[in-house]
Amino acid sequence: xxxxxxPTIESQPAATDNLSRxxxxxxxxxxxxxxxxxxxVGVVLAAIGLDPWNIIHSIRKLFQAVWDLGFDxxxxxWRYFLLGAVIVIPVWLIMRIANxxxx
Numbered sequence: 439x440x441x442x443x444x445p446t447i448e449s450q451p452a453a454t455d456n457l458s459r460x461x462x463x464x465x466x467x468x469x470x471x472x473x474x475x476x477x478x479v480g481v482v483l484a485a486i487g488l489d490p491w492n493i494i495h496s497i498r499k500l501f502q503a504v505w506d507l508g509f510d511x512x513x514x515x516w517r518y519f520l521l522g523a524v525i526v527i528p529v530w531l532i533m534r535i536a537n538x539x540x541x
Contacts, residue, residue, distance in 0.1 A: 486500060487500055488500065
């Protein structure tokens with residue numbers, strides 16, 4: 439028996455095999471996944487107020503809103519603390535005075 443020395447198809451990588459390996463899958467499948475992920479990320483970014491046409495201004499506006507939210511939270515906590523302290527501190531003080539040992 440004589441074997442031929444001609445190369446097989448598996449030993450010659452095709453251009454599409456290299457492209458598929460580079461992309462991580464078939465080009466059409468990768469394109470569809472990228473489109474779906476872009477839409478999903480776009481919805482999330484739009485929900486937090488980013489605008490693709492003026493991205494720098496949108497990012498600055500987002501950080502300003504987060505900054506303001508932080509100080510609004512501190513103000514909110516302070517108001518609830520004061521409201522609760524009006525009741526808690528006098529009750530605590532009365533309980534401490536009432537439970538002091540008598541000599």
